[in-house]
Amino acid sequence: MVQKPFPSNHDKRRYDTFELLHFDICGPMEENSLGGSKYLLLIVDEASGCMKGFCLRAKSESEDCIKTYIMKVQKQFGKKVKFVRHDGAREFATNSLKDFYEDEGIEQQTTVPYAHQTNGTAERAIRTIVTIGRSMLHHAKLDKRFWAEAAMTAIYVKNRLPSPKIEHKTPFEIVYKFKPSVKHMRVFGCRTYILTPKEKRLKWDPKARAGLFLGYEEVSKAYRLYDIEAGQVVISRDVNFDESAFGLSPRISDEVEAQESPK
Secondary structure: OOOOOOOOOOOOOOOOOOOEEEEEEEEOOOOOOOOOOOEEEEEEEEEOEEEEEEEOOHHHHHHHHHHHHHHHHHHHHOOOOOOEEEEEEEHHOHHHHHHHHHHHHOOEEEEOOOHHHHHOOOOOHHHHHHHHHHHHHHOOOHEEEEHHHHHHHHHHHHHOOHHHHHHHHHHHHHHHHHOOOOOOOOOOOEEEEEEEHHHHOOOOOEEEEEEEEEEEEOOOOOOEEEEOOOOOEEEEOOEEEEEEEOOOOOHHHHHHHHHOOOO
């Protein structure tokens, strides 16, 4: 028996921003992230295409992420989430979430089993982010431990790219009502030189530490960086970039010292 084609006119109504949210989850990944995450939860707004990602250690963590995100957008943007759509996965339909949806007046829509087209928005978004993230890792010469950083940066970038589906505007612009700045954006995985504050630096210590650019910290408007020597992610605004150098390698003191640190 051949599967019948899915109707092309499915759900043609127009939604306001954040009126309909799509959920999907990807994982477990082949390797845990630097922070120990195994899964990627992606929430997509139907109207704008704006994406929000969460890296999870367990699928059960998605419940709190969904509740927090819905409450945040309703408060921050004054919008009412009316519908949520997902594939019926257990983590999206817990009793606690059902009670939350009912309290918030949200209609839960589950897609038809084995008909992935009904949850196409979320599934396509997951595929897009994984494809972009995989390419970023390959270009940066980084291994799979960095998948979460690559995925979150891919989401950040995708939200700032024009889309023909929304009149060549960016999802960011649809949501925030102004065009995003891209002046601060850098090439994922490029070499960085992270300033060591004077208070934490001895007289003969180098002024900066070698690192890699991993992404953006939206709240503080700083950068997420991988400190090569310490082997951990750090947050800093005081950093120089070398977008011609990539990959993990031992720190070279002369190379670090040659970089002028930001004032």
